[in-house]
Amino acid sequence: MTMTTSVFISRIRGLPVVDPDGDKLGKVRDVVVQIGRTGAPRVRGLLVELFARQQIFISIQRVSAIDAAQVATTGVINTRRFSRRDTETLVVEDLFDREVGWRGHEGRYRIRDVAMKAIRNREWELAEAALVAVARRPAFRRREHVVIADWSELTGLASGGRGNEQLLAELEDMHAADVARKLHDMEPGRRAKVVEALADETLADALEELPEDEQVQLISLLDAERAADILGEMDPDDAADLIKELAPDIAEQLLARMERTDAETVRQLMAYADETAGGMMTTEPVILPADARVADALALVRNEELTPALAGMVYVCRSPLEVPTGRFLGGVHIQRLLREPPSTLVSELIDSDLEPLSAGEELPYVSRYFATYNLVNAPVVDEDNRLLGAVTVDDVLDHMLPEDWRGRGLDGLEPEPATEPDTAEVNSGRS
Template sequence: MSATSIFVSRIRGLPVVDSDGDQIGKLRDVVVAQRSGSETPRVRGLVVELFARYRIFVPMLRVHSIDAVQVVISGVVNTRRFSRRDAETLVVEDLVERPVTRRDQRQPQVIFDVSIRQVRNRDWEVAEVALREAGRPRFRRRGHVTIVPWRDVLLGGQQQGQDTERVVAEMEEMNAADIARELHDMTPRRRGDVVQALSDDTLADALGELPTDEQVALISSLDTERAADVLEEMDPDDAADLLGELAPELAERLLGEMQVEEAEDVRRLLRYEESTAGGLMTPEPVILPTDATVAEALALVRNEDLSPALASMVYVTRSPHETPTGTFVGGVHIQRLLREPPSLLASGLVDTTLEPLRPDASLAEVSRYFATYNLVCAPVVDEDHHLVGAVTVDDVLDHMLPEDWRGDQMDGLVPEEDEEAATAAGEGGADRGRTTQLR
């Protein structure tokens, strides 16, 4: 085993603990996905068995560390029973004992073990394969074992659906808009196969780039549990927009399947009219306590999952620090944070000239606000002066453009400027509305 890789046999059965050190289960398998070309498979997550022999999936984004003693995870984990996607492969269940051929030899061998390594923060891939002669029991070091890089072996017993796996592997490396365009151009049957094989987070990102009618058709085609998983991976404001387009009964059923905290964020957004600051905002801006330093603020905005717009400003509030927060103190621009000493309190750097938006501010008011203050992100505060969310400029543009602009983009069209449509959008446009039954 190389110094930077970990063989799965060494960590299988290790306790999986949370950030407080409390054990939640044991590691049973590692989930990997093939990638295009000669790239090694990417590690998507771990299969963890809870104490009642109930297995769940833990994505690698939640894995804080892996060592010889334990696996440490952090954050919120979905506790639904693990169900493998079509494009996913389990190391222990699918790869161990699988026949392979080395590229430099013709003699067939079988996989004895597989190692994984961390290539970036919380980004892992398959590194090496331990090979042995056929007929030996799993994970027993009898006979000669050879360790080679993954790229040096050819898998035997290829399964059906390999072409779909190849397409999905290529899509995992694309940006969301390009994936959406590929899905848009596929036949319904082909799209169904690929959608079933895509990971939830990839599908969620692509879903937000599709025209509204295609979003509705796609989410409606999924079984309830999978649809809820995908909605959980979407930004809450995008999920609320999509649910607002569905039949009330289906929307409520999907909300009931979602994790309670995720569903509550979406339900709160559904209470606002769509073309208002409350309907446009995300309930997950970057929030700081009053005693946070500049260094702590910059550490939060380094999160790669944040959009550039959302990372452009942090918001200081009193406890609690999840929306709706305690009293809103003010917003701090990232440029100001970059100019100040790391030990300085961020609360002393708030922009006192910035008046927050109200949740009922119309789209026209919000767009003028962004133009007036030259912002790409703005706070939304309720009548009790609690921060309830933040609006980003991309959401404003999304609602000001003609409703079919995504469809035109998919078809490669550049629509002419429609001043009447732009004017209507500026005054709030046509209210598609969200059903009140979702409250």
Template sequence: MAAGAPRIFVSHLSGTAVFDPNGDQVGRVRDLVAMLRVGGKPPRLLGLVVELATRRRIFLPMTRVTGIESGQVITTGVLNVRRFEQRPTERLVFGELLDRRVTLAETGEQVTVLDLSVQQLPARRDWEIDRVFVRKGRKGGAFRRAKDEALTVEWSGVTGFSLEEHGQGAESLLATFEQLRPADLANVLHHLSAKRRAEVAAALDDDRLADVLEQLPEDDQIEILGKLKEERAADVLEAMDPDDAADLLAELPEEEKERLLSLMQPADAADMRRLMAYEEHTAGGLMTTEPIVLRPDATVADALARVRNPDLSPALAAQIYVCRPPDETPTGKYLGTVHFQRLLRDPPYSLVSSILDDDLQPLAPDAALPLVAGFFATYDMVSAPVVDESGSLLGAVTVDDVLDHMLPEDWRESDEFELDQGEGVTAHGSGA
């Protein structure tokens, strides 16, 4: 659903069919999962509980919903079929929020929640519950009085939903740090006690925890992953960037590593194994296996559509790699690179094959870290292709990965880093 689209009342989603991009039905919506926040802020809508044809109920994150329209939900086609398990910070919309007694903030009158509306935030992929449809009068009963009035109010117009701000539960702590960038939240987690760190990690959703894990020191990563249920640990690894997940897996005992790989989606597990086959401080060990790859007959418009994907890091979105089929790494023959700025200068109908930079020599997978760093410094690049002897694109190295491996192992503990991060946390906190 595009940003700025009309709000949707959740009652209209009950039983709605869920389809993959090919038009095949995969299940039906049975509930919605939301996370309440302190201070009367609208709750985040995390995802949908979808019942498959086998009657199993699974969790579908909103980040994998591409459209809600005409009585149907369209997904990216990537589904995790593990059984849905509700977490402590999550609330089921149908099961826990509807038919609930709340209070109108303006009058203090008790009302019953009949429905809630959700809306996607502009220019973001986040969804919120923004309005509440309530009925005045006593709850339930076969006969309602004629004077019972129904009305729609803003989420902030009622009380009785939101979390209390006092106490030291993980919910309150999460709400306090909700606006922090992953790197800043990682710094906060690093300085918590092991018990509190585990509580917060358990309460974060998979995508958020994956982003934070990528920014944590190795010891913290292993500690947190070890305290998660194995099924969830595998989900979080799948949500991480492949190169970061492979680095983390490589540090685990062999038996634990194989157990987690067996729980992952086969394609993701194959990527992990391929990355772990390279030495850590080489281009192959640094690369991600998910750069933007297009065929030579793709247009500039196709390339710009891929670049707009909000899940891509700025470094990966800076370049398109043009290859012959197959499009997934390892690809067919690598033909060259198209830079983002060039895409902005050429007509949308131009073929990417006509604007290739094919003079830039790619990196070999066994290229050592100093050679990789020299490549970035020499050519002022933020991303570089990694190509094997047969000419297939294996992945791309980004400048942030190079920096991570060139800095001292204890760089997160330095006084300069602590000062900057501390100021960042204070700024975020004061604006909350």
């Protein structure tokens, strides 16, 4: 079975949903999306009706394949009854037959169908809408003419939220650190409601910016199924750090509910001591084969999901390219890539002066290493010279700053306005 890159919702409505063993769970009834103020709505999951008539939610991350005959799922499925969150919109129930405008065209149009497309592995967004013009006067047996419009051209679609919708729409468009600050400042009752309504990706990014004690508090507000999904959305090193803070029985329960590959990666990272290169590294650096060219490397580092630090260097390895890779050949700085012709082999541009870190190197050595080589991103290899991951400068700073630095920063990110110092301050050496 293969994953379709684009599909109209009416085509999958009513399709059987099967588990990894091929047994039928139920049928697709709707698609759950989140409509923000900007960008295409992200697909959060499927509304599935079990044979007992109970409707449940299946995260899109649990959908492994969609074809004309069925929808296949993976992992553990939560059969708790579906309850819509504040920011969620149901495509069939809320969008079908809704009137909208079409930018660049006169009149009003009615949505007859909506297409979603895969934007990356197990991530989908709404892409197009099948529209019919709304007639000014009823026409007897008039045949409808269906046109296809890009989702970005539709007007008159606001957030589908029903409560706290303005705040939630704002949070979805904020930088992760700003979302974290908002959550930090909220009173507990409201924070719990907002956390329940936020998209998984937004909440995962915000959790990474919070102090560890608050991460534990927020993840504890969620049911086990969603908590596992959130951990799967987080960077593996951050997820490992958070899981280490949980009670062992809860940690094991969440790891068991995560996708197998995600859980395996997190378990590997948990085996390293916190303040070592292995404990600080991410397992998702940019990796290229020896025959890749500059154009290939630049295409990869353009990925908006990459942090600036991770995009600062690409790594050249022998096959396999998943960590742990084949033999590590070296790293190439993005500045070097930008200065070379697109057809140049990346392997010809390797920084031969850069020695990789070993996983057991401790924080003092790692910090001096970053300062010596002026790096934002450094490779970590095992004893067989296989790439295990990369440490980024923000992870080094996280471990060098005081434990409560996130809390302090969240309470006072804005600098105080400059004022003229008084005489006493000048005399005491303060400025």
